[in-house]
Amino acid sequence: MATMLAVLTTDAACEPGPLHTALSRAVAGSFNLLSVDGCTSTNDTVLVLAGGRSSRSVGADEMAEALGEACGQLAGAMAADAEGATKVVRVVVTGAASHDEAHRAARKVADSLLVKCSLNGADPYWGRVVSELGSAGVAFDLDTTDVSYGELTVCRGGVAADHDAAALAQYMAGQHVEIRCALGLGDGSGAVLATDLGHGYIDENRTTS
Numbered sequence: 001m002a003t004m005l006a007v008l009t010t011d012a013a014c015e016p017g018p019l020h021t022a023l024s025r026a027v028a029g030s031f032n033l034l035s036v037d038g039c040t041s042t043n044d045t046v047l048v049l050a051g052g053r054s055s056r057s058v059g060a061d062e063m064a065e066a067l068g069e070a071c072g073q074l075a076g077a078m079a080a081d082a083e084g085a086t087k088v089v090r091v092v093v094t095g096a097a098s099h100d101e102a103h104r105a106a107r108k109v110a111d112s113l114l115v116k117c118s119l120n121g122a123d124p125y126w127g128r129v130v131s132e133l134g135s136a137g138v139a140f141d142l143d144t145t146d147v148s149y150g151e152l153t154v155c156r157g158g159v160a161a162d163h164d165a166a167a168l169a170q171y172m173a174g175q176h177v178e179i180r181c182a183l184g185l186g187d188g189s190g191a192v193l194a195t196d197l198g199h200g201y202i203d204e205n206r207t208t209s
Contacts, residue, residue, distance in 0.1 A: 003041040004031065004078065008070055010063075011053040018060035023048045025060075026067035030075040033103075035194045036082045037201070038111035046071070079193050084200025087119050088193070090178045093133075096188030101138035103190035108136035109179065116197035122172035126155045133181055144184030149177065 014022070027046050048067060058066075079088045091110045096102035109115055109132045118125035126147045134140050142158035152168045153161050171177070 004044045004046070006031070006046045006071070006074055008046075008048040008067060010048065010050050010058075010066075012050055012058040012063065013052040013054055013056060014050045014058045014060075014063050019048060019050055019063060021060045022063035022067055025064040026071045029068055030071035033192050034075045034079060035107060035110040035192055036079065036085070037197075075193060079195050082195045082201075083204040084198040084202070085195035086175070086198050087196040088176050089119055089195060090176075090191055090193055091181070092178060092189070092191045093181045093183065094189045095144075095183040095185055096190070097139040097183075097186040098188040099190055100188070101136075102183075102188040103192070105133050105136040105138050105140075105181065105183070106190050106192040108132045109181065110192040110194035113197060115179075116195070119172075119177060119196035120198045122169070124149050124154055124168055124172055126160075129179060129181065130155060130158065133183070138183075139185050140183065141185060146180075146182040146184070148180040148182075150180075 091106045093102040093106040112132045114128045147155035
């Protein structure tokens with residue numbers, strides 16, 4: 001992630017315990033699934049303040065749903081406004097041995113500098129995607145692995161798949177790109193929101209000491 005300071009407020013009446021639970025659930029499904037550069041900051045903070053001005057009491061489940069929607073929108077805005085980013089990328093892994101392994105594999109792809117650079121150059125570098133999946137420390141079988149960019153499958157069963165090159169180039173040139181990775185091993189699924197790595201990121205961070 002990048003350095004993050006997020007403050008949410010509500011007039012709802014919600015006790016500290018349920019409010020904390022709701023925020024934790026909301027963050028787990030939003031900010032914690034965002035990767036800009038794979039680094040965290042000592043300043044990363046998410047706060048929610050409930051003033052209780054409303055007479056309506058809200059439980060943890062209802063609050064978590066509302067906070068989850070707000071945090072999801074903020075996480076998407078952070079990705080779109082990330083340092084030097086030109087693309088918002090969603091890495092989706094399905095067919096993993098478990099949901100946890102799917103999330104770990106998706107983050108490994110999302111954090112890869114080579115994958116990020118290829119996205120900046122609109123290059124469908126599926127071999128690097130497969131390499132990251134294979135080194136993610138999760139159950140993996142090359143022979144059952146497929147990789148797609150959007151609806152266009154470029155790797156099927158670990159080898160190059162025939163596809164419409166012109167359509168793929170047009171898709172890769174867009175601002176929003178989805179990398180879909182099907183492992184073919186189970187029912188686990190997960191997704192991570194990410195960005196590409198552009199020249200602006202280096203310019204912003206090359207003198208930060």
